[in-house]
Amino acid sequence: MMPGSTLPSVRGRGAMVRIRKSVIGGRAWVLLWFAAAIGMVVLISAGRGRPAMAVPVAAVEAPRHLGVGSCAGSTCHGRQEATGTVVRQDELMRWQDPASSGGAHSRAWAVLGSPRGLSIAAKLSLGDPRAAADCLGCHADPAAARAPGVRLSDGVGCEACHGGASGWLDSHASTSASHRQNVARGMIALDDPRTRAGLCADCHFGSEARGQFVDHRIMAAGHPRLSFELDLFSTMQQHWNEDADYARRKQRPSATRTWAVGQAVALMRALGTYSSARGTAGAFPEFTFFDCQTCHRRISDAIDYRPSALANPGRPIPPGTPAFQDENMIMLSAAAQVVAPDLAGAFDRDSRAFHAALAIGRPQAVAAAGRLRGTADTLADAFARRPFSRAETLAIVGQVATGAAQRYTDYEGGVQAVMAIDTLLSALVRDGGVSPAAAAGIRGDIDRAYAAVRDANGFRPLEFRAAISRAGAAIRKLA
Numbered sequence: 001m002m003p004g005s006t007l008p009s010v011r012g013r014g015a016m017v018r019i020r021k022s023v024i025g026g027r028a029w030v031l032l033w034f035a036a037a038i039g040m041v042v043l044i045s046a047g048r049g050r051p052a053m054a055v056p057v058a059a060v061e062a063p064r065h066l067g068v069g070s071c072a073g074s075t076c077h078g079r080q081e082a083t084g085t086v087v088r089q090d091e092l093m094r095w096q097d098p099a100s101s102g103g104a105h106s107r108a109w110a111v112l113g114s115p116r117g118l119s120i121a122a123k124l125s126l127g128d129p130r131a132a133a134d135c136l137g138c139h140a141d142p143a144a145a146r147a148p149g150v151r152l153s154d155g156v157g158c159e160a161c162h163g164g165a166s167g168w169l170d171s172h173a174s175t176s177a178s179h180r181q182n183v184a185r186g187m188i189a190l191d192d193p194r195t196r197a198g199l200c201a202d203c204h205f206g207s208e209a210r211g212q213f214v215d216h217r218i219m220a221a222g223h224p225r226l227s228f229e230l231d232l233f234s235t236m237q238q239h240w241n242e243d244a245d246y247a248r249r250k251q252r253p254s255a256t257r258t259w260a261v262g263q264a265v266a267l268m269r270a271l272g273t274y275s276s277a278r279g280t281a282g283a284f285p286e287f288t289f290f291d292c293q294t295c296h297r298r299i300s301d302a303i304d305y306r307p308s309a310l311a312n313p314g315r316p317i318p319p320g321t322p323a324f325q326d327e328n329m330i331m332l333s334a335a336a337q338v339v340a341p342d343l344a345g346a347f348d349r350d351s352r353a354f355h356a357a358l359a360i361g362r363p364q365a366v367a368a369a370g371r372l373r374g375t376a377d378t379l380a381d382a383f384a385r386r387p388f389s390r391a392e393t394l395a396i397v398g399q400v401a402t403g404a405a406q407r408y409t410d411y412e413g414g415v416q417a418v419m420a421i422d423t424l425l426s427a428l429v430r431d432g433g434v435s436p437a438a439a440a441g442i443r444g445d446i447d448r449a450y451a452a453v454r455d456a457n458g459f460r461p462l463e464f465r466a467a468i469s470r471a472g473a474a475i476r477k478l479a
């Protein structure tokens with residue numbers, strides 16, 4: 001059996017983003033206030049008595065992690081309402097939101113002790129997963145082992161993303177220090193899309209670091225699949241306002257750029273990790289890099305059986321071989337065709353060459369991965385530097401929906417396509433590029449595409465393509 005299908009959660013993601021966008025600052029937060037406040041009291045009292053707060057640290061010293069308690073003061077990020085003048089200051093409450101994805105990181109350690117977490121660990125004979133290095137690299141602050149102030153039970157705390165605060169805890173609260181100065185003191189520049197993508201990828205794709213890799217062994221023990229898209233997932237855990245003040249201090253966010261850079265960085269991470277020692281398991285390749293369903297299909301040797309695998313023009317591999325997960329290649333190709341047409345041909349050639357090399361040998365595959373990674377890197381830089389117009393975003397959405405349809409032979413590609421269309425259309429609505437009424441008219445088609453990726457085991461590519469092509473046709477009319 002496959003682990004729980006991601007369909008409900010993917011569908012939930014779309015719905016969640018829509019709900020969130022309509023309630024930010026509204027009543028929903030008030031309703032969640034009481035439950036969150038209880039958790040906060042616990043955190044604040046835990047933070048009290050910790051001497052780390054005001055220790056002066058030279059900028060050259062490696063940043064130390066001080067723990068969530070040091071962010072949680074009621075005059076800092078622990079306010080119960082977003083009344084701050086520069087930043088909201090209720091970030092802690094949103095990080096702890098018990099009822100939504102926004103609070104997932106505060107629960108990351110606790111879920112290891114859930115029945116599902118315990119069952120995964122039992123199948124792997126890991127003992128208590130809440131103390132297992134194989135799990136803690138992603139389900140807690142990876143610096144926790146070296147930082148006495150960090151409590152594992154705080155899960156993925158503020159510093160797991162923003163960086164150890166020892167060098168900037170004082171300066172970042174004073175209005176005289178610029179963002180650049182805080183970054184020089186060890187704060188991570190999460191407004192930079194490449195930096196953010198690389199950080200999220202450590203846990204949402206995996207890395208070469210200890211305890212940050214979900215291999216097929218962990219998957220086979222029942223771990224949920226890791227599926228991620230930078231812009232959508234950023235929105236799902238958004239605890240900051242991207243207002244005029246934000247744009248003065250930091251890089252102005254663009255959903256399309258975040259999405260495109262996220263796709264490039266994800267592919268680079270997959271190829272880099274595959275090329276490392278993580279890429280093999282004994283005499284086998286590490287299966288987790290390959291599309292799950294290319295191995296996990298129902299089979300039959302009946303003479304009239306029609307194989308369920310479809311030919312894929314982007315993937316020249318012999319029939320009967322597992323396929324490298326290619327969803328980020330499909331998305332990146334769509335973006336390149338619209339905004340970097342001079343690189344798109346080379347990118348598609350390098351993608352096909354990589355797939356083909358996998359059927360030859362590991363050294364050939366690693367060499368081809370290196371070339372594809374280089375092209376993806378060039379694309380990431382090109383995307384990170386340019387603005388994306390309304391027309392370009394619409395053209396990318398159209399390309400994802402229809403131009404790439406022949407390549408949606410597998411479940412993960414379908415999931416990425418729906419997430420892309422959902423998050424990019426939402427961004428167009430938010431920026432006034434598409435009217436809410438026009439977006440609502442396309443909703444039905446997007447919902448049908450979500451329905452077609454409800455069940456990884458029952459993914460029907462032809463139905464999916466029909467739904468996504470209808471959405472694409474409707475979107476092209478908006479251009």
Ligand code: HEC
Binds near residue numbers: 202
């Ligand atoms: C590479 C990082 C990584 C590692 C290593 C990892 N996980 Fe996870 N885990 C995640 C992510 C990311 C999710 C959320 C998946 C999603 O919803 O997209 C998750 C989800 C889960 C869930 C489901 C949580 C829920 O809300 O239902 C459980 C249980 C879990 N992991 C247990 C484990 C255990 C046990 C280990 C160690 C054997 C482990 N994980 C190792 C990243 C990791």
Ligand code: HEC
Binds near residue numbers: 092
């Ligand atoms: C999963 C990663 C992650 C975690 C965990 C996290 N943040 Fe963030 N945070 C971000 C990202 C991404 C941004 C947006 C980029 C930026 O402004 O740096 C952000 C933005 C912010 C901002 C807005 C900055 C501004 O200039 O307007 C504040 C304040 C903040 N976070 C505080 C916190 C606090 C406090 C916690 C812990 C309670 C926390 N964050 C936990 C990722 C995270």
Ligand code: HEC
Binds near residue numbers: 139
């Ligand atoms: C140190 C590891 C780590 C880092 C870094 C990290 N995450 Fe996560 N994230 C997790 C784990 C583990 C979960 C699952 C927790 C759970 O199920 O409660 C998760 C869950 C989430 C969820 C909820 C998913 C769902 O299906 O509800 C979102 C959204 C998310 N992360 C976004 C991000 C973004 C955006 C970044 C980068 C700015 C990021 N994360 C960085 C470990 C991490």
Ligand code: HEC
Binds near residue numbers: 219225290293296
């Ligand atoms: C290259 C082929 C291949 C790929 C790709 C692959 N698996 Fe597997 N999987 C296997 C094999 C072989 C087993 C062991 C089956 C057995 O023990 O009978 C297995 C077992 C499993 C099991 C346990 C099933 C059971 O009933 O014992 C799960 C769950 C699983 N895989 C999930 C995944 C996920 C999720 C992915 C994608 C990230 C994936 N697999 C990709 C070959 C593959």
